[in-house]
Amino acid sequence: MITFAIGLSIVLLLVILFLMFRIGTLASIFRGSSQRAAGTTKTSNKVNGVLLLLFLIVGGVVFAWSFSDSWDQMNQPLASVHGAWTDELFWITMVVIGIVFVITQILLFFYSYKYQHKDDKRAYYYPHNNKLEIVWTMIPAVVMALLVFAGWKTWSNITSAAPEDSVVIEVMGKQFSWLVRYPGADGKLGEANVQYIDATNEMGVNFSDPNSMDDFMPREIHVPKGKPVLLKIRSRDVIHSVFLPHFRLKMDAVPGMPTKFWFVPSKTTAEMRSETGNPEFNYELACTEICGRGHFAMRYILVVDEPEEYEEWMAAQSPFIEQNPQLLTKFATDSKNQVVLEKSAEEVKTEL
Amino acid sequence: MSSTDISINKDVHHAHEEHDHHHDQNFFEKYIFSQDHKVIAKQFLFAGIFWGFVGGFLSVIFRLQLGWPEATFTFLEPILGGWIVNGKLDPEFYLALVTMHGTIMVFFVLTAGLSGTFSNFLIPLQIGARDMASGFMNMLSFWIFFMASVVMFISLFLSTGPAGGGWTVYPPLSALPQAISGSGTGMTLWLVSMALFIVSQLLGGVNYITTVINLRTKGMSMTKLPLTIWAFFLTAILGLLSFPVLFSAALLLIFDRSFGTSFYLSDIYIAGEALSNTGGSAILFQHLFWFLGHPEVYIVILPTFGIVSEVIATNSRKPIFGYRAMIGSLLGISLLSFVVWAHHMFVTGMNPFLGSVFMFLTLIIAVPSAVKVFNWLATLWRGNIRFTAAMMFAIAFVSLFISGGLTGIILGNSSLDIMLHDTYFVIAHFHLVMGAAAFFGMFCGIYHWFPKMFGRMMDEKLGYVHFWFTFLSAYLVFMPMHYLGIAGFPRRYYSWTGFNAFNMFADMNSFISIAAILGFTAQIIFLFNFVYSIFKGRRATANPWHSNTLEWTTPVNPGHGNWPGEIPTVYRWPYDYSKPGAVEDYIPQHVPFSQTQSSNLPHERDLE
Numbered sequence: 016m017i018t019f020a021i022g023l024s025i026v027l028l029l030v031i032l033f034l035m036f037r038i039g040t041l042a043s044i045f046r047g048s049s050q051r052a053a054g055t056t057k058t059s060n061k062v063n064g065v066l067l068l069l070f071l072i073v074g075g076v077v078f079a080w081s082f083s084d085s086w087d088q089m090n091q092p093l094a095s096v097h098g099a100w101t102d103e104l105f106w107i108t109m110v111v112i113g114i115v116f117v118i119t120q121i122l123l124f125f126y127s128y129k130y131q132h133k134d135d136k137r138a139y140y141y142p143h144n145n146k147l148e149i150v151w152t153m154i155p156a157v158v159m160a161l162l163v164f165a166g167w168k169t170w171s172n173i174t175s176a177a178p179e180d181s182v183v184i185e186v187m188g189k190q191f192s193w194l195v196r197y198p199g200a201d202g203k204l205g206e207a208n209v210q211y212i213d214a215t216n217e218m219g220v221n222f223s224d225p226n227s228m229d230d231f232m233p234r235e236i237h238v239p240k241g242k243p244v245l246l247k248i249r250s251r252d253v254i255h256s257v258f259l260p261h262f263r264l265k266m267d268a269v270p271g272m273p274t275k276f277w278f279v280p281s282k283t284t285a286e287m288r289s290e291t292g293n294p295e296f297n298y299e300l301a302c303t304e305i306c307g308r309g310h311f312a313m314r315y316i317l318v319v320d321e322p323e324e325y326e327e328w329m330a331a332q333s334p335f336i337e338q339n340p341q342l343l344t345k346f347a348t349d350s351k352n353q354v355v356l357e358k359s360a361e362e363v364k365t366e367l
Numbered sequence: 368m369s370s371t372d373i374s375i376n377k378d379v380h381h382a383h384e385e386h387d388h389h390h391d392q393n394f395f396e397k398y399i400f401s402q403d404h405k406v407i408a409k410q411f412l413f414a415g416i417f418w419g420f421v422g423g424f425l426s427v428i429f430r431l432q433l434g435w436p437e438a439t440f441t442f443l444e445p446i447l448g449g450w451i452v453n454g455k456l457d458p459e460f461y462l463a464l465v466t467m468h469g470t471i472m473v474f475f476v477l478t479a480g481l482s483g484t485f486s487n488f489l490i491p492l493q494i495g496a497r498d499m500a501s502g503f504m505n506m507l508s509f510w511i512f513f514m515a516s517v518v519m520f521i522s523l524f525l526s527t528g529p530a531g532g533g534w535t536v537y538p539p540l541s542a543l544p545q546a547i548s549g550s551g552t553g554m555t556l557w558l559v560s561m562a563l564f565i566v567s568q569l570l571g572g573v574n575y576i577t578t579v580i581n582l583r584t585k586g587m588s589m590t591k592l593p594l595t596i597w598a599f600f601l602t603a604i605l606g607l608l609s610f611p612v613l614f615s616a617a618l619l620l621i622f623d624r625s626f627g628t629s630f631y632l633s634d635i636y637i638a639g640e641a642l643s644n645t646g647g648s649a650i651l652f653q654h655l656f657w658f659l660g661h662p663e664v665y666i667v668i669l670p671t672f673g674i675v676s677e678v679i680a681t682n683s684r685k686p687i688f689g690y691r692a693m694i695g696s697l698l699g700i701s702l703l704s705f706v707v708w709a710h711h712m713f714v715t716g717m718n719p720f721l722g723s724v725f726m727f728l729t730l731i732i733a734v735p736s737a738v739k740v741f742n743w744l745a746t747l748w749r750g751n752i753r754f755t756a757a758m759m760f761a762i763a764f765v766s767l768f769i770s771g772g773l774t775g776i777i778l779g780n781s782s783l784d785i786m787l788h789d790t791y792f793v794i795a796h797f798h799l800v801m802g803a804a805a806f807f808g809m810f811c812g813i814y815h816w817f818p819k820m821f822g823r824m825m826d827e828k829l830g831y832v833h834f835w836f837t838f839l840s841a842y843l844v845f846m847p848m849h850y851l852g853i854a855g856f857p858r859r860y861y862s863w864t865g866f867n868a869f870n871m872f873a874d875m876n877s878f879i880s881i882a883a884i885l886g887f888t889a890q891i892i893f894l895f896n897f898v899y900s901i902f903k904g905r906r907a908t909a910n911p912w913h914s915n916t917l918e919w920t921t922p923v924n925p926g927h928g929n930w931p932g933e934i935p936t937v938y939r940w941p942y943d944y945s946k947p948g949a950v951e952d953y954i955p956q957h958v959p960f961s962q963t964q965s966s967n968l969p970h971e972r973d974l975e
Binding site: 036039040043052053054055059060062063064066067070074078081082085088089090091098100101104105108109111112115116119120122123124126127130131132133136137138139140141142143144147148151152155156159162163166167169170171173174190208209210212219248251252253254256258260261263264265266267269270271272273274275295296297299301302303304305306307308309310311312314 | 458459462532533537539540543546547632633634635636637641642645646647648649650682683684685686687688689690691692714715716719722723726727730731733734737738740741742744745747748749750751752753754755758759762765766769770773774776777780781782783785786788789790824826827828829831835838839842846847850851853854855857858859860861862863865866867868869871872875911912913942944945946947952
């Protein structure tokens with residue numbers, strides 16, 4: 016019954032709209048406005064001109080208000096050294112394009128309003144002006160050159176080689192979670208290959224490699240504040256992307272092609288909790304490359320510690336192989352026939 | 368032998384005589400398997416509008432999910448059936464929705480629907496030709512596109528869903544059915560459809576290029592062409608050079624999917640087993656894809672540059688400012704569009720040095736784009752502007768193009784792209800600059816050339832209503848998305864509520880969804896106006912906008928061959944509006960200088 020009533024009222028509404036449309040059309044024929052050249056009718060022109068101007072003014076005010084109202088929410092708390100550079104460059108660029116945005120939009124709507132059709136007027140025949148063209152080619156070119164230069168400098172700083180003493184962490188994407196491995200006391204990650212993956216050994220670490228013996232796989236990433244951290248990123252199935260919004264960090268995880276990104280965390284989790292006033296605050300790792308059903312749920316926690324706390328945490332971790340000693344026997348029997356074959360390939364792969 | 372003679376005659380001089388003998392075309396020859404460029408253009412237009420509504424509808428469904436992630440959508444069960452599980456949208460279906468929305472809008476609406484309609488319709492009419500260089504190839508182009516459409520449409524109804532790996536179909540996700548159900552039959556159909564689509568584009572493109580080069584009427588030199596033709600011409604060249612690369616990318620993907628090759632696959636463990644593929648590069652696909660993909664966004668936007676330039680000049684009653692600079696910037700953009708593709712790949716692990724190079728090349732594109740905007744503004748300045756519906760869309764196009772284009776300067780900067788890549792900032796950017804803007808350009812073209820297509824006028828008042836709702840909702844949808852993007856909201860997320868970092872802006876998302884639904888509903892006004900006006904619209908005069916270009920010298924309903932008699936000769940450029948000394952404020956291209964002695968400029972006196 017209700018659906019019928021809704022349906023009926025929609026039909027009635029459409030009929031009314033259609034009748035209004037017909038009446039409007041007929042009225043315009045009587046008024047003779049349909050005899051005039053299209054787009055020269057007085058009322059239509061006036062209404063549209065005023066609406067354009069209103070759109071500029073009201074739209075501009077609403078945009079400015081909503082922008083400032085959302086300001087706190089859109090600025091994610093910042094917790095890395097390079098993030099400060101990119102944030103600064105971002106807002107400088109925003110100011111530059113903001114100025115251009117305001118000027119051009121004002122000119123566009125204002126000209127449209129001001130030069131709307133008048134019967135007694137004629138447009139100004141002005142086909143070209145080479146001087147003007149050169150001026151407004153050169154100005155954007157110079158501005159672009161400056162922005163390119165600033166961007167290039169920042170980019171090469173961010174992508175430069177990681178310092179020797181970086182904390183190395185391996186992050187691996189899979190459908191639909193992240194796996195993390197630390198190199199342990201020796202500072203070296205043991206070699207790995209997808210062929211070794213099974214239900215226990217999810218990262219495919221080769222446990223006949225001595226470097227693997229002290230590797231450990233924690234449930235959260237811990238990194239020390241103020242020290243360079245090098246993420247070695249890979250994926251074992253489809254492309255994922257490591258995204259740490261608070262660190263302004265993003266790098267794809269590509270199967271078959273290890274990638275990397277290094278950064279220096281500048282605020283501990285505890286500091287950030289007191290700064291944001293949110294005791295639940297945590298740094299989060301998200302996936303930003305479409306990877307399937309669970310793409311939106313690949314969450315992982317990253318904790319920034321003071322260096323001393325970090326050392327304590329490190330010391331408390333026990334190597335993966337100690338927790339799963341059965342893997343050793345498996346590798347003892349398997350290793351002869353497999354490893355020899357694939358050794359050369361793996362060496363290339365684990366080297367970054 | 369005789370058949371060859373006939374075809375030569377038909378193409379050159381005696382087309383109208385031929386035409387007189389062929390009044391007995393049956394329904395199929397005339398409307399279905401027609402070789403007339405005007406009919407083919409309308410076929411592309413109808414197909415484009417159909418796909419536009421499909422693509423828009425898909426976006427409304429996923430906007431419902433994003434706007435109200437906690438709500439249950441049992442009322443959608445009658446339409447979506449098994450894709451609603453316990454009132455919730457299936458996450459894989461959500462991905463399929465965004466994938467198909469992107470594919471349909473970019474390729475089927477804004478490439479085929481836009482270029483297919485306006486290149487086909489306007490090239491012969493504006494250069495003064497009887498028809499395209501090859502009417503038969505032109506017909507094939509549409510019907511192969513139609514086949515591509517059918518295949519893509521069928522894929523929407525598969526039980527495993529259509530392709531779901533994003534419109535960019537990056538492998539390995541798109542190569543492995545184990546990874547997502549859409550990569551099964553859905554992806555196969557996607558690839559088949561796109562292969563057909565590319566063939567259709569190439570057939571069309573070759574035709575457009577050949578026609579523009581060879582079939583211009585007497586006096587129509589390249590520097591007397593309307594900017595629309597320049598834009599369509601360069602668009603066709605871009606398509607011809609870049610679509611084959613997508614074809615090869617798709618071909619290799621087919622090989623990887625079906626024949627066990629490893630072009631894109633390496634070191635993969637999925638669904639409990641390690642695959643034997645080794646040595647492939649997932650990044651290779653991205654390079655190939657974006658080698659098409661970036662020119663593709665210019666394939667979408669260039670035709671609208673042309674349309675908007677033409678409409679702004681006509682309705683400002685002024686010559687387009689800097690005609691040669693406009694052509695130059697079109698050429699510059701076309702050239703540069705081939706060397707910027709890797710700016711989509713700054714954070715894929717590509718060598719950072721390449722990132723620097725592509726950042727430099729990308730930001731150069733801002734210069735010709737800025738020149739175009741300044742020239743449009745200068746054209747409006749001291750004009751005598753007629754606010755036709757088409758003109759409203761043209762003005763709004765410039766506004767949207769500025770808003771969306773400027774953020775390209777940010778995204779093209781590799782160090783800023785680190786934070787913004789694959790976030791809603793990107794969504795906002797490209798929807799404004801090549802989505803909404805291109806749609807506005809398309810509407811602009813439809814409102815402007817509707818009288819030539821159907822011999823009747825669209826209702827201007829309804830056009831204004833349609834315009835204002837669409838314009839308003841375009842900004843209301845995409846401006847707030849910048850905020851989400853700056854906060855890092857990742858795209859293609861089914862919901863953000865699982866993350867503390869992304870748990871704000873819930874109201875903003877509902878707001879965006881409401882605006883999107885408003886925008887979609889407004890298109891029904893357009894559809895009504897369009898269909899109603901075809902049958903009942905006011906009858907058009909031969910030149911309702913007082914325009915200079917050649918198509919308005921044809922009869923109100925041009926027949927096969929376009930001009931009943933001789934094709935007019937062209938004497939002047941198409942932008943002699945409001946020339947001082949002239950009687951009317953427009954002098955069409957076919958009027959010789961000898962008839963306009965009062966308005967001729969000093970250098971034109973020699974041509975009298």
